Amino acid sequence: MxxxxxxxxxxxxxxxxxxxxxxxxxxxxxxxxxxxxxxxAAGELMDFYLNLTTTVNGTDIDLNGYEAAVGGETPPTGDELAKLEEAAAVSAEESAEAVENTEIPSGLDDYKKDIEEFKATLAESYTLKAEALKAEGEADLSAAEEKMIEAENQIKAILDKAGLVSSSLVNDLNG
Structure with a gap:
């Protein structure tokens, strides 16, 4: 037993x-x-970010040129300023559209909500720039710049969440 x-x-x-x-x-x-x-997911997120910034950099050339000219030592005036503002407004509209049309890869489902919010904020920043540039008088881009900073903070949080080193969106788009 x-x-x-x-x-x-x-x-x-x-x-x-x-x-x-x-x-x-x-x-x-x-x-x-x-x-x-x-x-x-981190790789796809980096690909998404790089694709977005590359696409926007292809559309916001005139906007960046305007901002550089206005911030220069001798800012343009009169007709030259009007032409720069008109081109910059079109550039800003195209940039907003480019942001909105950037697709989120299916591998980023865990980040989709945050990325959609980021895209909406960034697109709104460009839309505000376009509206300010089309308005009569001197263009006030301060509200648009605040939105850009908000978008930068959003993408930094997303990149941090994925364990990636965050980047400066402002530098990546204006650099």
Whole structure:
């Protein structure tokens, strides 16, 4: 009877040991899979960000030129200023449209809501610039600049959440 009891106890311990090893192996596989998914999402997020900034930099050239000219030592006046403002307004509208049309990759579903908010804020910044440039009198871009700072803070939070080094959106778009 004692032999049967020891045999049963031995088999029980063996089964418990095997099941623990299997669960640890499963945990390691899950951890590796989760880490790989995070790396993939971080890569897709960087691709999204770089694609967005490259696209916008292709459309906001006249806007950046206007801002540089107005902030220069001898700002333009009269007809020259009017032409620069008109071109900058069109550039700002195209930039807002480019931001809105930038698609969010399917691998970023965990960040989708935050990215959509970021895109809306950034597009609003460009829309505010366009409206200010079209308005009569001197263009006041302060509200648009505040929106740009808000968008920069949003993308920094998204990049930080993904474990990426945050970048300066303002520098990336105006640099």
């Amino acid at each position: 004692k032999k049967l009891w020891f045999l049963g106890l031995g088999l029980s311990l063996l089964l418990v040991g095997c099941s623990d090893a299997g669960s640890e192996e499963g945990k390691k596989e899950e951890s590796a899979k989760s880490s790989e998914e995070n790396t993939d």
